[in-house]
Amino acid sequence: MNSYSEQIALLGHGPEPSALLHSRIIEAREALTGEWPDWVHPTVREAFERTGIQSPYLHQIQAAELAISGQNLIIATGTASGKSLAYQLPALNAIHTSSLENPASLTPQDATVLYLAPTKALAADQLAAITGFGIPSVRAASYDGDTEISSRRWIRDHANFILSNPDMLHFGLLPNHTWWARVLRRVRFVIIDEAHSYRGVFGSNIANLLRRLRRICEHYGANPVFIGASATSADSAVSFSKLIGAPAQEVTHDFSPKGALTIALWEPPLTEARGENGAPIRRTVVAETSNLLANLVCSHIRTLAFIKSRRGAETIATITRSMVDQVHPSLPERVAAYRSGYLPAERRELEKQLRDGTLLGVASTSALELGIDVAGLDAVLVAGWPGTRASFFQQIGRAGRAGQDSLAVLVASDDPLDTYLVNHPEAIFESGVEATVFDPENPYVLSGHLCAAAEELPLRPEDLPSFGPSAAALLDSLVERGFLRRRPAGWFWTHPQHAASMVNLRADGGGPVSIIESETGALLGTMDSPQTHYQAHTGAIYVHQGTNYVVDELNETDHCVLVTRANPDFYTQARDITTVEVKDVERSVNWGPITAHYGDVVVTTQVVSFQRKSVMSNEILSEEPLELEARDLHTKSVWFTIPEKRLVAAGISPEEFPGSLHAAEHAAIGLLPLVASSDRWDIGGVSTALHMDTSMPTIFVYDGHPGGAGFVERGYEKAITWLGATRDAIAACECASGCPSCVQSPKCGNKNNPLDKYGAIRLLSAVLTEAARATETRP
Numbered sequence: 001m002n003s004y005s006e007q008i009a010l011l012g013h014g015p016e017p018s019a020l021l022h023s024r025i026i027e028a029r030e031a032l033t034g035e036w037p038d039w040v041h042p043t044v045r046e047a048f049e050r051t052g053i054q055s056p057y058l059h060q061i062q063a064a065e066l067a068i069s070g071q072n073l074i075i076a077t078g079t080a081s082g083k084s085l086a087y088q089l090p091a092l093n094a095i096h097t098s099s100l101e102n103p104a105s106l107t108p109q110d111a112t113v114l115y116l117a118p119t120k121a122l123a124a125d126q127l128a129a130i131t132g133f134g135i136p137s138v139r140a141a142s143y144d145g146d147t148e149i150s151s152r153r154w155i156r157d158h159a160n161f162i163l164s165n166p167d168m169l170h171f172g173l174l175p176n177h178t179w180w181a182r183v184l185r186r187v188r189f190v191i192i193d194e195a196h197s198y199r200g201v202f203g204s205n206i207a208n209l210l211r212r213l214r215r216i217c218e219h220y221g222a223n224p225v226f227i228g229a230s231a232t233s234a235d236s237a238v239s240f241s242k243l244i245g246a247p248a249q250e251v252t253h254d255f256s257p258k259g260a261l262t263i264a265l266w267e268p269p270l271t272e273a274r275g276e277n278g279a280p281i282r283r284t285v286v287a288e289t290s291n292l293l294a295n296l297v298c299s300h301i302r303t304l305a306f307i308k309s310r311r312g313a314e315t316i317a318t319i320t321r322s323m324v325d326q327v328h329p330s331l332p333e334r335v336a337a338y339r340s341g342y343l344p345a346e347r348r349e350l351e352k353q354l355r356d357g358t359l360l361g362v363a364s365t366s367a368l369e370l371g372i373d374v375a376g377l378d379a380v381l382v383a384g385w386p387g388t389r390a391s392f393f394q395q396i397g398r399a400g401r402a403g404q405d406s407l408a409v410l411v412a413s414d415d416p417l418d419t420y421l422v423n424h425p426e427a428i429f430e431s432g433v434e435a436t437v438f439d440p441e442n443p444y445v446l447s448g449h450l451c452a453a454a455e456e457l458p459l460r461p462e463d464l465p466s467f468g469p470s471a472a473a474l475l476d477s478l479v480e481r482g483f484l485r486r487r488p489a490g491w492f493w494t495h496p497q498h499a500a501s502m503v504n505l506r507a508d509g510g511g512p513v514s515i516i517e518s519e520t521g522a523l524l525g526t527m528d529s530p531q532t533h534y535q536a537h538t539g540a541i542y543v544h545q546g547t548n549y550v551v552d553e554l555n556e557t558d559h560c561v562l563v564t565r566a567n568p569d570f571y572t573q574a575r576d577i578t579t580v581e582v583k584d585v586e587r588s589v590n591w592g593p594i595t596a597h598y599g600d601v602v603v604t605t606q607v608v609s610f611q612r613k614s615v616m617s618n619e620i621l622s623e624e625p626l627e628l629e630a631r632d633l634h635t636k637s638v639w640f641t642i643p644e645k646r647l648v649a650a651g652i653s654p655e656e657f658p659g660s661l662h663a664a665e666h667a668a669i670g671l672l673p674l675v676a677s678s679d680r681w682d683i684g685g686v687s688t689a690l691h692m693d694t695s696m697p698t699i700f701v702y703d704g705h706p707g708g709a710g711f712v713e714r715g716y717e718k719a720i721t722w723l724g725a726t727r728d729a730i731a732a733c734e735c736a737s738g739c740p741s742c743v744q745s746p747k748c749g750n751k752n753n754p755l756d757k758y759g760a761i762r763l764l765s766a767v768l769t770e771a772a773r774a775t776e777t778r779p
Helices: 002-008 042-050 058-068 083-101 120-132 149-158 165-184 200-219 238-244 285-298 310-327 344-356 389-396 417-423 443-456 461-467 471-480 529-535 644-649 654-674 711-717 719-732 756-778
Strands: 019-027 073-077 112-116 139-144 159-162 187-192 225-230 250-251 261-266 270-274 281-283 303-305 335-338 361-365 379-383 406-411 484-487 488-492 512-517 523-529 542-543 547-555 560-565 569-590 594-614 620-625 633-640 685-688 700-701
Touching: 002 019, 002 261, 019 417, 042 083, 042 542, 058 073, 058 083, 058 225, 058 250, 073 083, 073 238, 083 112, 083 120, 083 159, 083 187, 083 225, 112 165, 120 139, 120 159, 120 303, 139 149, 149 165, 159 165, 165 187, 165 200, 165 443, 187 200, 200 238, 200 443, 200 461, 225 238, 238 250, 261 417, 261 529, 281 529, 285 303, 285 361, 285 379, 285 406, 310 335, 310 361, 335 344, 379 389, 417 654, 417 719, 443 461, 443 471, 443 484, 443 488, 461 471, 471 484, 471 488, 471 711, 512 529, 523 529, 529 569, 542 569, 569 685, 569 756, 594 685, 594 700, 594 711, 594 756, 633 711, 644 756, 654 685, 654 700, 654 719, 654 756, 700 711, 711 719, 719 756
Parallel strands: 073 225, 073 250, 112 159, 112 187, 139 159, 187 225, 261 406, 303 361, 303 379, 335 361, 379 406, 512 560
Antiparallel strands: 019 261, 270 281, 484 488, 512 523, 542 547, 547 560, 569 594, 594 620, 594 633, 633 700, 685 700
8 A cells, every 4th residue: 555644645634634643553564384283184284275375374373283282272363363274273174084083974973063153144254164175074064043944953963063153052052952962972172253252241141151061061071172263352361261161271472464554543523513511512423434435435445444333334335425426426336335134145245346346445334343354455444442452453454454554544433432542542552452351150141041051951069160159049049939949969940941041142131022113013123121211212213224213112011112114314312310229349449538349239220311313413403201110220330439528629619529420420431441341331320429328429330231241340440540541531632611522421311411521530630649549558
């Protein structure tokens, strides 16, 4: 690609754009390869060589050697570093060599491999790669919800490389493990792809699911090696060990080649428009990214733009096509959107057109982040911080995959975390990636898995250590509630319904609610009931596979939502009011007069209204009240108590207490993802100048999932870093008195009032001062 100044000029704002706050060049690196290990069978080696791989990278060899030696491991290297070969090599070799030992190739002595991916699309890509090697002894097949009934028996009886997902493992394989005895008895490797995606409540569910899988494998006499593949993350071995419930090694040094990458941090300017309470509004991340993408496409730069939402991807593609049409009428057809929900044929065609250069610009959700092989891109735009450094570096790694120089731009959204990161680039480039956060012992998660495990095989006392120290008490509770029956031999499931139905791997409880189109009666999809008050209230805009619907009615009695197709130029956001009751303090630390606590709380939340906001400008178009019942959430929280005297000493008058606490709470919620791999919407908060349980000014930040998700526990452990970044983000924002980029929250049911931006800075500075003093004096 071009020189640095030419790359920046391609963005269309001159050689020194005011929106460019920082840039950094990651230098190119050469590849380091090694010889094929001696244990690799010539047929397997030749299969890889036919695909153009003449010698593996050193990290691929290191990982494969660990796997062959029987050690669980995770390989956590960059995008396009060839992580797949690290598990394909030992897995395919084991299958092929075992078939030679047992020439009657369909005998039950063949080694088997189980591959698990978070998405069907990723498993489909891997299936294509495995079959593409053309090794005759390998019988690979996908086992997912789309697999025909007629094919499932053949897979159970004959396949030796089975590609599936956690949902099918949970609902299909483990409850029917006797049907899978051939596979489970001979399973040599279990491959966990995109392991960093298993976080929060989803990660807690998968951790318990994998403990159940290990237990069933042991029942059939197998002791498979677990191999994880992940984007770079902190403490990879620790996180993967926690995920699988067994010790694991890590391979993290990347020896693959990479071209030079220029990374730009870009903050859209404040506009003349005004939002809530007269706060200034930045140009939206959608509008800014569309402009940058249009400029790059007009220069024939192959570019991929990432954004979190489907609606955002579709909107960026639409706006970009319109802009490009004004300059190059032949180019709009070379811009497209890519997201989950497309039919497989549509997705394959888009990937093909992106690979061969037919498409110049693609706006995508993270569906293109997860390991799908798209190479040769010149530039990547990231529209809004994707949540974690791991995701950020995985997304920008799509640029320059063929070894050429490339450009990546982070376009900040109107969010405190984005404001902090573009003004503090060291937090991106020098802090290291986050640890993956999840809590396998969450009682709301673990209870269902204990029931499922008992149905698969009666639970014995010797099984309990793998499920953690809280398992015994939970089993007693499940017996008391009639879910399990205790016998001398262990705990038994005695109900006619399947225990697996008690667990929704990808949700936080409450059971599904059906989304039904009013005119046709067609079932569009489902939503978990905790989400409905926020996303499916009357008047909400619901998006299904790129089509917008307006909610006509939320019927909680019949567990359904009625919707009608619409094409609005706005989206909706719910507002809530919340109270918190402290139930138990598990841990606390004193910083002089200020105390940080972590423990159990009950959060009572009521959605009270919703706003209609412009898709293009984020301006508030209207707000309507809602009459929905309050809901209770038993969860984990971190909270900070600050005596009134200390606030006054910090220069905050009693009249300023509510606004200062409120502003600090909003910003702290926005900055928690800096230290925990959470999303802003995974957590909530409350602040009050006098809390009934603490009897002093208090700020709460809590997990938005029953039993907690591990996010705020991470915040408690990293509180000084977290609160320091929160203060710095508020101070870095150039607004006069608070805006969505620093202290305003889109969820606030109090209409972001009162908020005191500078009071929040003084409050957080006081907390940090006391924490520093306490740390210095502590032995």
